[in-house]
Amino acid sequence: xxxxxxxxxxxxxxxxxxxxxIFEPDRMSAKQKEELLLTYHPDYKADEFDTLKIGxxxxxxxxxxxxxxxxxxSRINANSVDLTKPDYDxxxxxxxxxxxxxxxxIEANEAGAKVMIVTKLRIGDSNTIMAEGGIQAADKENDxxxxxxxxxxxxxxxAAKRELLSKLVCDAPEAIKxxxxxxxxxxxxxxxxxxxxxxxxxxxxxxxxxxxxxxxEIMRTLRDEVFNRQIPVIDFTSAIELILDEExxxxxxxxxxxxxxxxxxARAKTVIIATGGAGRMHYQGFPTSNxxxxxxxxxxxxxxxxxxxxxxxxxxxxxxxxxxxEQIFGALVTEKVRSLGAKLINKNGEVFMHPLExxxxxxxxxxxxxxxxxxxxxxxxxxxxxxxxxxIEKIGGEGTIEKRIPAMMRMFGKYGIDIxxxxxxxxxxxxYQNGGLDITPDGMTTNVKNLFVAGExxxxxxxxxxxxxxxxxxxxxxxRSAGINAAxxxxxxxxxxxxxxxxxRFEKEISEAGIxxxxxxxxxxxxxxxxxxx
Amino acid sequence: MENNMVNxxxxxxxxxxxxxxxxxxxxxxxxxxxxxxxxxxxGFCGACATIYRIMGKRELKTxxxxxxxxxxxxxxxxxxxxxxxxxxxxxxxxxxxxxxxxQLYPEIYACIGCNACTKSCTQGLNVMQYIAYAQRGxxxxxxxESFDCVMCGVCSARCPAGISHPQVAMLARRIxxxxxxxxxxxxNKRVKEIENGDFKELIEALMEKPIEELKELYNTREIEx
Numbered sequence: 001x002x003x004x005x006x007x008x009x010x011x012x013x014x015x016x017x018x019x020x021x022i023f024e025p026d027r028m029s030a031k032q033k034e035e036l037l038l039t040y041h042p043d044y045k046a047d048e049f050d051t052l053k054i055g056x057x058x059x060x061x062x063x064x065x066x067x068x069x070x071x072x073x074s075r076i077n078a079n080s081v082d083l084t085k086p087d088y089d090x091x092x093x094x095x096x097x098x099x100x101x102x103x104x105x106i107e108a109n110e111a112g113a114k115v116m117i118v119t120k121l122r123i124g125d126s127n128t129i130m131a132e133g134g135i136q137a138a139d140k141e142n143d144x145x146x147x148x149x150x151x152x153x154x155x156x157x158x159a160a161k162r163e164l165l166s167k168l169v170c171d172a173p174e175a176i177k178x179x180x181x182x183x184x185x186x187x188x189x190x191x192x193x194x195x196x197x198x199x200x201x202x203x204x205x206x207x208x209x210x211x212x213x214x215x216x217e218i219m220r221t222l223r224d225e226v227f228n229r230q231i232p233v234i235d236f237t238s239a240i241e242l243i244l245d246e247e248x249x250x251x252x253x254x255x256x257x258x259x260x261x262x263x264x265x266a267r268a269k270t271v272i273i274a275t276g277g278a279g280r281m282h283y284q285g286f287p288t289s290n291x292x293x294x295x296x297x298x299x300x301x302x303x304x305x306x307x308x309x310x311x312x313x314x315x316x317x318x319x320x321x322x323x324x325x326e327q328i329f330g331a332l333v334t335e336k337v338r339s340l341g342a343k344l345i346n347k348n349g350e351v352f353m354h355p356l357e358x359x360x361x362x363x364x365x366x367x368x369x370x371x372x373x374x375x376x377x378x379x380x381x382x383x384x385x386x387x388x389x390x391x392i393e394k395i396g397g398e399g400t401i402e403k404r405i406p407a408m409m410r411m412f413g414k415y416g417i418d419i420x421x422x423x424x425x426x427x428x429x430x431x432y433q434n435g436g437l438d439i440t441p442d443g444m445t446t447n448v449k450n451l452f453v454a455g456e457x458x459x460x461x462x463x464x465x466x467x468x469x470x471x472x473x474x475x476x477x478x479x480r481s482a483g484i485n486a487a488x489x490x491x492x493x494x495x496x497x498x499x500x501x502x503x504x505r506f507e508k509e510i511s512e513a514g515i516x517x518x519x520x521x522x523x524x525x526x527x528x529x530x531x532x533x534x
Numbered sequence: 535m536e537n538n539m540v541n542x543x544x545x546x547x548x549x550x551x552x553x554x555x556x557x558x559x560x561x562x563x564x565x566x567x568x569x570x571x572x573x574x575x576x577g578f579c580g581a582c583a584t585i586y587r588i589m590g591k592r593e594l595k596t597x598x599x600x601x602x603x604x605x606x607x608x609x610x611x612x613x614x615x616x617x618x619x620x621x622x623x624x625x626x627x628x629x630x631x632x633x634x635x636x637q638l639y640p641e642i643y644a645c646i647g648c649n650a651c652t653k654s655c656t657q658g659l660n661v662m663q664y665i666a667y668a669q670r671g672x673x674x675x676x677x678x679e680s681f682d683c684v685m686c687g688v689c690s691a692r693c694p695a696g697i698s699h700p701q702v703a704m705l706a707r708r709i710x711x712x713x714x715x716x717x718x719x720x721x722n723k724r725v726k727e728i729e730n731g732d733f734k735e736l737i738e739a740l741m742e743k744p745i746e747e748l749k750e751l752y753n754t755r756e757i758e759x
Contacts, residue, residue, distance in 0.1 A: 030753050125573040125581060139724040142758065146736040153740075154752030162741050170737060173724040183625060183708025185677060185715060192716030203757045213682065216578050220685060221711070224704050228622045236569065258569050291574040327556050327603060331576045406682055410657070411577060414601055525569070528562040 001416035006324075006425075009377050012349030013386050013423055020343055021391050025354045033361050040364035040371075043314050043464075048284050053513040054506075056308040056447070063283045066296060066312060070303050071510060072519035075240045076263065078500035081254055083243065086267035086498075088234070090116045091490040092483070093252060093268035095239040095298065098126025099215070099472065100455025101274035102222035103479030104486070109229050113487035117231060118266065120238035120258055120524060121293050124223045127277050127432075127456060128475060130291055131215025132334035132407060133199065134207040135476075136469035137172035140196060143204040145169040152470055155201040155358045156434075156463025159311065163441050164461045168470065168477055175476040176208060184221045185210055187404075197339040199468030200319075201358035207469045212334050212405040215472055237264070238297070238524050241503060242271065242305045242451070245496035250305065250451035252498060258524070267498060269490035270450045272443075272482050273298040277433040277456040278315075280526040286430040287330025289318055297522035298457035302437045304506050307445040310459035311435030316466055319344075319362035321429020323377075323384025325415045330429040333408060335359070335468045337387060340404060341395040345386040345423070346375035352385075360465040363428040370427065377425055384425035393420050434466055435459035443482035450489060454482040540606040543589075557584055557599035557610060571614035577601045580686035583613040583656060596654045596688045616687035618698040623705070630713045632671030639702050642669055644695040651689035651699055657682050661689045661699050668702050674714050676706035 002010055028036070038044050050067035052058050062070065092108045094101045097119030108115040117123060138148040148169040153160055176194075180186065186208050187195040196205045210217035226233065236258045243265070245251040250271040255264040275298030279290025288294070299309060320333040338344075338355040344362075346352050346369050353365045366385055370376030376383035389408075392400050401409055401420045412419045436459035437445055443452045455475045462470060510517070537552035542560060549564040558572060573581030582599035589607035599612060621638040628634050635642055642665055651661035660679055667676035680703035689699045727733065740748070 027757075030749070121569075121573060122579075122581065125579055130574045130576055130578045137721075139718070139721045141720065144736065145728065145733050146740060147755075149737065149740055150748070150751050150755060153748060154755075158745050158748060158752075166737050166741060170728055170733065173721055173728060177721055177725050180718070180721070181712060183711035185681070185707055185711035186718075188715060188718065190716065192718045193720060194718050198758070203755050205758055211681065213578070216684070217681075217707075220704060221708060224620075224708065225625070227620055228625065230622060289576070291576075291579070292568075292572050326554060327559075328576070328601075407578070410682070411601070525567070527567065528559070529565050529567050530563045 002422070006377065006379065009347045010423070013345050013388055016349035017388060017391065020345065020351050020388065021394055023351055025351050027354045028357060028361065036364045036368065037360060040367045041360055042284050042317055045284065049313060053515060054509040055303050056306055057312070062312045063315065065281045065283055066278070068517065068519055069296065069300055069521040069523055071515050072517055072521040073507065073510065074304070074503045075520045076254060076503070078503040081263060081265065081500060083265055083498040083500065086252065087264040088116060088266040090114050090266065090268050092270050092272065092486045093118070093266050094272045094274055095253060096274035096276060096455070097123035097233060097235065098274060098276050098455060099128030099219055099222060099475035100479035101272070102226050103476050104272050104274060104454055104483030105231050106222065106225050106229065107480045107483030108487040109231050111484055111487035113490050115231055116234060117226070118234045118237045118239055118255055120236065122235050123226065123233045124219050125291055125293060126219065127290055127294060128215045128472065129219040130289065130332065131472050132212040132332060133336040133339070134209035134214045134469045135176065135472035136199065136202070136206050136467070137176045137208060137473065138169065138204065138206050139173040139176065139194065140204065140206060143206055145172070147204055148172065148206065151202050152462065152467050155467045156465050159463035161460040167441050168461055168474055171477040172473055175473060178480070179218060179476065182221050182225055184218055187211065197336065198356055199335055199339060200356045200362060201467050207339060209336065212336055212407045218472060239301060240522060241500065242301050243498050243500060244305060244502060245498055247496050249449040251495045267495060269493040269495055270452060270486040272452040272454060272486050273302055273437065273457050274454045274479065275457050279430045283315055283430055286317065287321060288430040289321055289330060289332035290430070293525060295523040295526065296433065297524065298453065299436060300522040302445065302451065302453065305448055305451065305502050307448045307451060308438040309435060310438040311464055312459060314434040314464040315430060316359055316432035316434055317363040317428040318431035319359055319366050319428050320387055320426040323382050323427040324379045324425040326381050327415065328411060329382070331411065332429065332431065333387060333424065333426055334405065336405060337389060337392070337408060340392045340400065342387050342389050342391050345388050347377045348375060358465055358467065366428055379425060382427060384427040386423040387426045388423040389419040390421055390423060432456065432466055432471060434462055434464055442485045443478055444485070450493060452482040452486045454479040540604055542604050543609045545611055546609070551604060553604060555604055557602050557604055558582055560604045571599065571612040575600045578684060580684035581614065583616070583686035583688045584610060585613060586610045596656055598656045598686065613688065613691060616691050618687055618690055618701055620698070620701045625708060625712060630709050632669065634705070634709070635668055635671070635702070638705065639698065641695055641697050642702055645697060646695060648694060650692040650694070654688045654692045656686050656688055657684060659683060664703055665697065665699060668706050673706040673710045676703060677710040680707065
C-alpha cells in the first residue's frame with residue numbers, strides 16, 4: 001500500500017529486519033538525554049512560549065496558545081447571570097465526564113453525596129477512552145511501589161510533587177482491584193496472573209492492559225456504573241465559569257448548553273474539575289492524539305478564580321503518532337507496539353535508538369533523526385520514521401498482533417496497510433498535558449477552597465514528563481479520592497451568597513496589564529471548519 | 535499535491551470536497567462546526583456512526599465518519615445518537631447466568647437471525663454471534679467476541695427485534711471481568727501488603743532523600759529484561 005517513493009526505504013527495513021530484531025541498542029546516558037532534550041524537545045523552544053502578565057502564575061512562561069486563553073475575556077458578562085435561582089443544586093459538581101470525572105462521581109455517590117456530572121460532549125468523550133497501552137501498578141513479586149516511584153520520579157525529571165507521586169504508586173494496586181471488581185477485563189494468564197509488559201522508562205514489567213483498548217474498556221465500564229447508579233449526567237453542557245461564594249469557596253459553575261447556548265447555573269458545595277487535557281490547542285502546530293474537546297478548559301476556569309498552575313509549560317509529545325496515511329495523521333500508535341518488540345528504524349533501515357526510552361526522549365530522538373540527521377522518511381505531507389511492527393509477529397509468534405493490538409491492526413487495515421506484514425510510519429504527536437492545576441494529596445487546589453481537581457487537569461503528579469500507563473492510573477487514583485474527599489467536605493459545607501465578582505476582577509487585571517485581546521475562553525472546541533468568519 | 539475533488543451529499547445537500555478526506559473532515563471542509571457526532575476522532579468512542587449509500591447502488595452501508603474516506607456520489611446521514619435500552623442493575627447483586635439476560639434484556643431471545651447487526655457493525659464484529667453467546671449465558675465468549683465494540687449503536691438501529699446489542703455485551707463483559715475471569719492472587723497479596731504498611735518505610739525514605747541520591751538510584755537502577 002505504500003507509494004513507489006516509499007518502497008525503496010521499505011525494502012531496506014525488510015532486508016535488515018532479522019538483524020534488527022537481534023540487535024540490542026544501548027540506552028542513552030543521563031547526559032546524552034539532557035543534551036538531546038535541550039536541543040530537540042518542543043518544550044525547550046523558547047520562542048514558542050509567552051510570559052503570563054496576570055494571575056497566580058504571573059511572570060511564568062507557558063505555551064503561546066495557552067497564554068492567550070488564560071488571559072482572554074470571559075464568555076459571559078458577570079452581571080447578566082442571575083445567581084439567585086440555580087437550575088441545579090447539588091453537593092458535588094463534577095465538570096468533565098471522562099475517566100477521572102466518572103471515577104469521582106462513583107465514589108462521591110458511594111459516600112452518600114448528591115452528585116452530578118456536566119460534560120460538554122457525551123460522558124466518555126475523553127482522552128481516557130482513547131488510551132490504548134495500559135495502566136501501571138506494582139503488583140508483581142519483583143516489583144514494589146518504591147521501584148514504581150523511582151521510575152516515575154526519574155522519568156519526570158525529578159520534578160514531581162513527591163506526596164502526590166507516592167499516593168499514585170501506593171494506591172495503584174488497589175486501583176486495579178477496584179476496576180476488576182467493577183468488571184474491567186484485564187489481560188490475564190489462565191491462572192489469573194496479570195499479563196504485564198514494559199513501557200518506556202519502566203524498570204519492571206507492570207503495564208496492565210485490556211488489549212489495546214485499555215482506556216476504552218475502563219471508560220465504558222465506569223460509564224456503565226455511573227448509569228447504574230443513576231447519577232445525573234448533563235451532557236452537551238460546558239462549564240464556562242466557576243462560581244464562588246462570598247467566602248471565596250468554589251460553589252458551582254455557570255453552564256452553557258453547547259447546542260442552544262442557553263446559560264444555566266449550578267450551585268454546589270464542592271466542585272471537581274475533571275476537564276482533561278489540551279491536545280486540541282495544537283501547541284506549536286503539532287497534530288494531536290487527543291479527543292475533540294481537549295482544550296484546557298479546566299486550566300482556564302481554575303486560573304480565573306485564582307488557582308495556581310504547576311508545570312503548565314511542559315507538554316508531552318507522544319513519539320509515535322501516525323505520520324501516514326494522512327487521514328489519520330497524528331493519531332496515536334500505542335507505546336505497547338514497542339513494548340511488544342517493534343523497533344524504531346530510520347530510512348536506511350537502521351535502528352537509531354532503544355525503543356523504550358521515556359516519551360520525551362524518544363520524541364526528541366525521532367525529531368533529531370528526521371531533521372538534523374536527515375534520516376527521516378518523506379511522505380507526501382510529512383516526515384516520519386518506521387516502526388517495524390512485523391517484528392512483533394516474529395518475536396511473539398503469528399497472531400500476536402491480532403490478539404494484543406487489534407485496534408492498531410484495524411486502524412491501519414482500513415487504509416490497506418497490514419501491520420503484521422508491513423511496518424508503519426510515525427512522528428511525534430501532541431499527547432498529554434503534564435502540567436495543570438496545583439493540588440494537595442487530598443485533591444483540593446492549593447489555594448481555592450472546595451475546588452478539587454482530578455485527571456489530566458492536575459499538575460505535579462508526574463513532574464515534567466509522564467510515563468506510559470501512569471495517566472490511566474492517575475485518573476483512577478486521584479479521581480476516586482477527589483470524589484471521596486469532595487463528598488466528605490460537602491457534608492460540613494454551607495454555601496454562602498453566590499458571586500461572579502472574580503470575573504470582573506479578572507477583566508480589570510486584563511485591562512490594567514495592557515493586554516489587548518479579542519479572545520474569549522474557555523475555548524471548548526477547536527475550529528476545523530473551512531468557512532471564513534463573516 | 536493537488537487533490538481531486540468528489541461530490542458528496544450531506545443529508546441530501548451537495549458539496550464538493552477533496553477526495554482524500556474522511557467523512558468527518560469533509561463535513562468540516564463543507565463548513566460544519568461539529569458538536570454532535572464527533573468525539574475522539576480516532577475510532578474509539580463511537581460518536582460518529584454514519585449511514586451512507588453510493589448513488590445508484592442499493593446497498594446501505596454504515597461506518598464511523600472519522601475512519602472512512604469519502605467517495606464520489608456518497609449520500610451521507612450521520613447517526614449521532616441512537617436510543618439504546620440501558621438497564622440499571624447492581625453489579626454486586628446480579629445473577630451470573632443467562633437468568634440475568636432474561637431479566638434485563640429479554641428481547642435478545644426475539645432475535646430472528648437476520649444478521650443485519652453483523653453486516654452493519656462499524657468494527658466488523660460478529661454481533662449476532664455474541665448475542666447468541668449472551669442468550670446461552672456464555673458470557674466469557676460473548677465478552678471476547680464483543681470486546682472491540684465502540685458502542686456506536688448502528689447494529690441496534692438495524693435490528694428488527696429492538697435489541698440493544700452494545701448494552702447486552704457491556705453487561706456480559708462486566709460479569710465476565712468481575713465474576714468469571716480468574717482472580718489475581720499476586721494483586722490481592724500486594725493490596726494486603728500495602729494495607730499492612732509493608733512499604734511504608736521504603737516510601738517514607740524516598741520522600742526525604744536529597745535529589746542527588748534519587749538521581750543516582752534512578753540512573754543505576756536495574757531494568758528487568
